[in-house]
Amino acid sequence: MSNSAAAAVLTTAELPEAIRAVRILLGIADIARGEVDFEAAIRSPDVLARVRHVLPDLEWRASTGAEHGSSGAGDDPAACLPIQVSDWGRPLDLAEPFIATLGPDPAAVRWDLDAWPAVPEAGLEAIPQKYAYLTLTVNSRDLYQDEPSQDHTVHVHVRDRNGDQFPRVHWLAGQVGGRFTGRVEIAPL
Known part of the structure; x- marks a missing residue:
């Protein structure tokens, strides 16, 4: 099993x-x-x-545990609120409609990229798909919605290899007007 380092590059209200x-x-x-x-x-x-309108076959489980309701059991999610939602491998064009549904509820949207390309002028080599991700946490500062907040954080993922990929994080942060503050979460792949 591998991990990526998810580095916060922009937090905004x-x-x-x-x-x-x-x-x-x-x-x-x-x-x-x-x-x-x-x-x-x-x-x-x-x-x-609103979420079910965007993702009608949504996978979910009751926040108190699947034994209290889940999509797998055919339960009504509205009768089991609050619920945890997880849906994987969707087309890129569903990201923004999903984000627009959330209101104050916390979420993480992760884009599985093909690669972070090489940037020769910055001395950066390409990072392959296995370590190339981008996550937006909405109403949460962390990847897992354990740290609810009223702001939103953009995380870029790179290979966790003793910090040698952090020059890319600094470069990507600069492209969006953010800055890498050193806040990193390890994300299992």
Whole structure:
């Protein structure tokens, strides 16, 4: 099993600013076969209805455990709120509609990229798909919604190899007007 280092490069109270940064980073990345993954803690029926409109076959489980309700058991998610949502391998164009559904509920949207390309003028080699991800945490500072907040954080993932990939993190942060503060989470792949 491998890990990536998810480095926070921009934290903002303005969701449109975070989305702008994600768009810039997606413009840099190789996304030809990219996918997007979703995780969220849904607490309200209104948010649930909006999310199910975007992701009708949503996978979920009750926050108190699957034995209290899950999509696998065919339960009604509205009767099991709050729920944990996880949906994987979706088309890239579903990311922004999903983000727009969330209201105050915390979530993480992870783009699985084909690569972070080489940037010769910055001395950066290409990073292959196995270690190339981008995550936007909405209403949360961390990847797993354990640290709810009223702001949003953009994380870039690189290979966790004794910090030797952090020059790329600094470079990517500079591209979106952010800065790498040293806050890193290890993300199992």
